[in-house]
Amino acid sequence: MITQVRVRGLMFDPYNNAYIVILRDEDNSDMLPIWVGKSEASAISFALENIAAPRPMTHDLMKTFLDLVDAKIISVVITDLNENTYYAKIHLMYEDSEYTIDSRPSDAIALALRANAPIFASEAVIRKQTSEELEQWLENLKPEDFGKYES
Amino acid sequence: MEQKDTGDLIELKVLRIVPDPNTETQIVILQNDRRSDVLPIWVGAAEGNAIRLALEGVVTPRPMSHDLMKSFVDHLNVRVQRVVVTDVKDRTYFATIHLASKGVERTLDARPSDAIALALRTHSPIYVTEDVLRRRSGGNLDAWLAKFETRNFGAQEA
Numbered sequence: 001m002i003t004q005v006r007v008r009g010l011m012f013d014p015y016n017n018a019y020i021v022i023l024r025d026e027d028n029s030d031m032l033p034i035w036v037g038k039s040e041a042s043a044i045s046f047a048l049e050n051i052a053a054p055r056p057m058t059h060d061l062m063k064t065f066l067d068l069v070d071a072k073i074i075s076v077v078i079t080d081l082n083e084n085t086y087y088a089k090i091h092l093m094y095e096d097s098e099y100t101i102d103s104r105p106s107d108a109i110a111l112a113l114r115a116n117a118p119i120f121a122s123e124a125v126i127r128k129q130t131s132e133e134l135e136q137w138l139e140n141l142k143p144e145d146f147g148k149y150e151s
Numbered sequence: 152m153e154q155k156d157t158g159d160l161i162e163l164k165v166l167r168i169v170p171d172p173n174t175e176t177q178i179v180i181l182q183n184d185r186r187s188d189v190l191p192i193w194v195g196a197a198e199g200n201a202i203r204l205a206l207e208g209v210v211t212p213r214p215m216s217h218d219l220m221k222s223f224v225d226h227l228n229v230r231v232q233r234v235v236v237t238d239v240k241d242r243t244y245f246a247t248i249h250l251a252s253k254g255v256e257r258t259l260d261a262r263p264s265d266a267i268a269l270a271l272r273t274h275s276p277i278y279v280t281e282d283v284l285r286r287r288s289g290g291n292l293d294a295w296l297a298k299f300e301t302r303n304f305g306a307q308e309a
Contacts (some may be wrong), residue, residue, distance in 0.1 A: 011261065039195070039196070039197030040216070043216075043295070050202075055245075056260060056261060056262065058197075058198070058216045061220070061248075062219070064259055064260070065259055066248075068250070068257055069250075069252045069257075085213060085242050090187075092223075092226070094227050099227070100221065101219070101222050101226055102214060103219050103222075104214065104215075104264050107216050109216075
């Protein structure tokens, strides 16, 4: 089983000096936080805010490459969580065949946003996510730590 | 199809990547085989890291962004023929990635950092146009490089 999720927020985690992408399902009942690096966060933030950089950034280049060879991103799926490392798959359609490519969730999300492709999370990942710990952590966050995508 | 203008291209190799001590950026030092031409290009921290990992042959537990790009190239049976640093405007360098897909050559506009990070992973040659080499920024670049060489390159060699 997989659940469609959307990027609902992007915030800075001052304790780990990293960024967190908040994914939520349509009912806002499940939440999946994904810790990403600074440059990946910036790639996601540019796509969320529809900012076109003067020069193509790395994920813009990937998208242009896929467009150029006529490959289409069908979907991306966050598939697994193992010792705080998340795994994702990018599903591509190319010449009537489907290809599945291993990726970090940060790259997969940055690409999905550029390609307007849906993002899914496997049930196992959402279940594994220890929400108790997360909620405690979220309580410690100040409102200004949140990005403006939280709706 | 081969481009006609390959005559004024000079092949460069990535000699080193060094952190710019004054900023968060990294400097990619490109050099030709005869060591007569040197081209330093300033790149961002993440892109510099992507180049360093490829130079040092480091395999990360999870694919980094440019590894993913290489994975796309491999899965879709596309060949990276070469990358070319084509222009410099206001100290910003421009590059193109030349691809062969189904027998057709296509080019992609890219930042040199991404182009180089991909070239190193696909073992593709890196070129610069003579014109760019002539117009590389900084008149006393060689003196600057020489100073930099003695001060900062030592640690990179280890």
